[in-house]
Amino acid sequence: MGSATTLKIWREQSLLHKLIYDWIFVPIGVAIIIGIVIAVNQLFKAIGFNFPANVAGMLLVAIVFIILEYTIPKYAMDKILMCINPAIDFLMKWMIIFFLPPLITIVNSDLPSGSDIVKLLIVFFAGLIIFIPLVGYFIHYITILFQKMKKGKSNRSESPVVEMKEKNKKGPLNMIEIAIEDEEKTMDITSVDTHTGSTTSEHTIENTITGTHKNDIETINTPKSKETFGKDLAPPKREKPKFNWKSSAIPSKYSFITYLIIYIVSWIPAALWNVTQPLHIATNALSYFVGLCVPDKIRVIFHPLVSCTLLSYLLLWIEALIFGRGFKEEIGLYSNNSKYLLYINDTSLPFPKAGEILFCILDATVVALAFRILEHHKLIFKHIIELVGSIVIMSFLSMLVHTILCRLINTTPVYTLSMTSRSATTPLAVQVVDYLGSDMAIAILIVVFTGVFTDIIGLPLLKLVRFPLKDTLAHGACMGCAGHAVATAGLIKDFPSSSAVSSISFVLFSTLCVVWCAIPPVASLFRSIAGI
Incomplete structure (x- = not known):
């Protein structure tokens, strides 16, 4: 049993243990991670390097821990991970809520005209529907191509004698190999049920040919009426499943009561x-x-981030009424745009509000994704060439295609450029906005909703186009490239391996978006296409 698991078991032993775990271990771990972000930010400021400290911190932590994985004893590594694991679990579990501030503060921003909103919505959904399967299949087939190239090299180095021995090991009817275009799938049809002693399809065919199953043959030859034959073939009637009003994500009473008391x-x-x-x-x-209490089937469409935003609006409006303030004034008290990294260097700035504090914890969450990379780093390293190569191409195409689509329907240039950063994670999207001169509020809103809708429609869309979800690399990459950290959070529970690939993918994708925009000719190209 791992040290982290032991600590979780200890947490469940009593209420006191829960309080110690949640209000001492977790805050200490989060503070350490935020300290890493601050240290990296101060270092970059000292050397004049302009790059998001949270993303750099994630890459740095991932590299350090992967090195430690191979250089220090396992028990020492377990102890280190045990100390940081409470914070990691907390950040991964509640990641979605840290994306809330841009959605809350949008009411105080200048919104586009009605026609521009319609145009942005058209490009938003058209681009998403095209981009998700495009990235998935592109990386899927690139990976297959690389694997075939590797197999070709290994096959040429093998001796023909070894190949003959391998062929002789296989029985004549043991396997049926089905080749489907670029993929080879193998299906075993000759297994024997050892518990029941029943024979399989191969034996049944053989016995029928030799006449050992006379009763079965006689039964087949006996004429049946069409009505009886039709009844035998008719599928059994099944009752329609009733709608399940339960949610699998209901928070514990302990969590709800704790925050109700705080409220x-x-x-x-x-x-x-x-x-x-x-x-x-x-x-x-x-x-x-x-x-989170919304039923599972409804929550697939009604994303928790959307429901959380609407309910927060309602509560903030009630609070504004009680305090005698206007709704927009209350939103102004929720966020004052005083970033904690700026406040550390200039305490004359207003103290960060709730929105900035949540964004501060979001920085810690981005760094915490390094531990997902650590967990699945072997898979990532195995396919690093095809992964990076594909993302280099897809990052440029995403920005170019969205800019062209917006221009084709005559979207206002500043909003056209806001669409280019749609799939970059928020901190890096800000850098893209600075380079291109687009509208910050609209760009951030597009980024957040891109993550939300990628999480909502990503899996159904991939199933619709019959994408092989077992391809962890392509699945994780397409979700990370399309929906950044929000879509990554949606993968953590059901597709942990894909979430690790998604983590590194959205970082690479977002970083490359910044790199492309930092190249003056490329930035000028995007501006000229947008109409500036």
Whole structure:
């Protein structure tokens, strides 16, 4: 049993253990990770290097821990991971809520005209429907091509004698090999059920030919009426499954009660000293908990981030009424755009509000994805060439195609450029906005909704086009490239290996978007296509 598992078992032993785990171990771990982000940011500032500290921190932590994996004893590695695991579990579990601030603050931003909104929506969904399967199949077939090239080299080096021995090991009817274009799938049809002693299809065919199953042959030859024959072939009637109103993601009573208490108590500092951060964070947390209670089948469409946003609006509106403030004024108290990394270097700035605190924890979450990379680094390293090569091509094509689509329907140039950064993760999308001069608020909103809708329609769309979900590399890469960290969070529970690939994919994709825009001729190309 691993040290991390032992610690989780210890947490469940009593309420005191839960409180220690959640309010001591988790905050310490999160603080350490944020400390890494701050240290990297200060280093970059000192050397004049402009790159998001959270993404750099993730890559740095991943590299360091992969090196440690092969250089220190296993028990030492387990101890290190045990110390940081409570924070990692917390950040991975609640990742979605940290993307909430841009959706809350959009009401205070200048929105495009109605016609531009319609045009952006057309390009938004058309691009998403095209891009997700395109990236998936592109990487899927590139991987197959690389594997065939590797097999070709290995086959040429093998002796013909070895090949003959391998062929002799196979029986004449042991396997049926079905070649489907670029993939080879093998299906075994001769297994024997050892528990029941029944023979398989091969033996049944053989015995029928030799006449050992006389009763079966006589039965087949006996004429049957058409009605009886039709009844035998008719499929059994099945009752339609009733709609399941249950949710598999309902938070624990302990979590709900804890944040409800925080919410109630937080009214005191909000009323007396206008300290609204605890109240607004508790508002978001409770809204998210309610969003998780939505039935599974509805939640596939009604994403928790969307329901959380709507419920947060409702609670913030009620709070504004109680305090005698306007709704937009309350939103202004939720976020003041005073980033914590800026505040550290200039304390004359306003103290960060709830939105900035959640964004601060989002930085820690991005770094925490390094541990998903660590967990599945062998798979990633095995296919690093085809993965990186594909993402280099897809990152440029994504930005180019979305810019062209917007121009074709005469979208306002500044909003056209906002669409280019749609699949980049938020911190890096900000860099793309700075390079291209697009609208920051709209760009961030597009980025967040791209992640949300990739998470909603990604899996059904891939199933619709019959994409092989067993291809972990291509599945993770297409979700990461299309929907960045939000889509990655959606993979963690059901597709952990794909989530690791998705983590590195969205970082590579987002980084390359910044690199492309940092090249003056490329940035000028995008601007000229947009009409600037």
